[in-house]
Amino acid sequence: MQYIQSPVSTCCYGQACSMASLLLAAGEPGKRYSLPNSSIMVHQPSGGARGQATDIAIHAKEILRVRGRLNKIYQKHTKKHTLADIEKAVERDYFMTAEEALEFGLIDMIMEKRDVSVDEESSTHM
Template sequence: SGFAPAHSSAPASSALRMSSLSGSNSPYRRIPTMMPEEPQPEVDPRRRNPDEQPPAAPVRMPVIDTEGGQMDVISRLLKDRILLLGQGVDDEVANVLVAQLLYLANEDPEADITLYINSPGGSVSAGMAIYDTMQYVPCDVSTVCFGMAASMGAFLLGAGAKGKRRALPNSRIMIHQPLGGAQGQAADIEIQAKEILFIREVLNT
């Protein structure tokens, strides 16, 4: 009667500890338990990797109060015939700049337009659309580099009217030959090579 029964169970705390060792990465065999599964910690859906930094919040466009109501700063600068190229050059950016150039040229064909450039460059075709419009409008387009004008950004900086191309003291300007690649049959590669050489000649002239 002084002996403990052979079938006595382990304390609840021991069962909990054993249950916690039965994870997928544990070498111990999973044992039955009456305790509910421990919930996994929630992870921010923006951070699937806990070590990954959350994405930065988008920069909000400043809004200015005017007599007619609120106006974003880009539209306010447009009223003073000031345009801004502050990102890479692609078709969407080119369409906006071309529309602004045409609008200002139609509003006053004699007054200058000032284009501020801080761009790493981008698409040749999109950049050439901006360049052609700058040469097409009757008013002079003055260009100013701040920050960086690289690749197509530098090309557009040089597209300003003669004597009206400027760069701020700490800005950087970089230009290079056209970049591209080709694949396919020999004839396809030859055509692409001729095309990129043609683009280089166009940019150089």
């Protein structure tokens, strides 16, 4: 998304967990939205490996590398936290309300229901 020239708006319409929360946060600054009753969850990557000890060590090293990269991406897009803050937040599943996600810096605005009077006024002018 960072390489698309057009601004990319993101919106959470119910739940954005795991990688979806990263995509939500990576939208164009000022255009990252959530509905008021949505839930957003961040956490560190998970995985599993089998096989020889050497292969398991290779996979463990890779998942730690990915975790470090994802933490830096979250930090870049939230702009409110140190890397240590992000590492602490993603240590376990961390669920947030839309309000908490706004405070955390994952979104920029909580969308509210349209004003009914505006809809009624529009329909009378048709």
